[in-house]
Amino acid sequence: MMFPVSRLFRRLARISAAGLVLAAGAAQAETVDFGLSNDSFRFGLTGPLSRLIGGAQGQYDLGYLQHRDNGDNSYAVHAGFLVSGDAGLRDLDLTVGAGLRGVYVGGDGDNGGAIAPGVRFDARLPGYERLGLGGYAYYAPSVVSFGDIDDYRDIGVVLSYELNRNAAVYVGARNVxxxxxxxxxxxxxxGLYGGIALTF
Known part of the structure; x- marks a missing residue:
């Protein structure tokens, strides 16, 4: 019974990812993100949620994480959205958001997926906006997981520096x-990883 559900979820994830990538071709303010560690890489695409839902404050989020180590070849693909806005602090430019992420995990071992609620933040000091500290956390218990997956979590923190208005470099740590x-x-x-983010 779980196999058809897994197949359906994978197809939906691929279709939605392809649709958003095509939609992003003519858009502005989309960000392409590429991060690397010794054993993994993650590719991401984010953009304004208002492109999909008129007037919505936030962003959509697509991602693919590949991990290879000692013969193990696993991956996770996700599609989600965040509704975000200014937290209203006077001495800190703090943006916070909350949303949902659909994720599918596959590879050489177990396969399945989950619907994970999560939060994200980005903090910058006035006058030093090029330097940013961000973080996120997503978690899905067994009740919203399927296939071989019983629960899912993805947490991380990132320190970034904007080289210019359209390019940034970053280092971070994550646990998936x-x-x-x-x-x-x-x-x-x-563990630790580094990468670049390019905004178009």
């Missing part, structure tokens, strides 16, 4: 882990 039914938790990726 999922539980397996009748098995041990599996760490898809953990």
């Amino acid at each position: 882990k999922f539980g397996v039914e009748h098995g041990h938790d599996v760490t898809l990726d953990t």
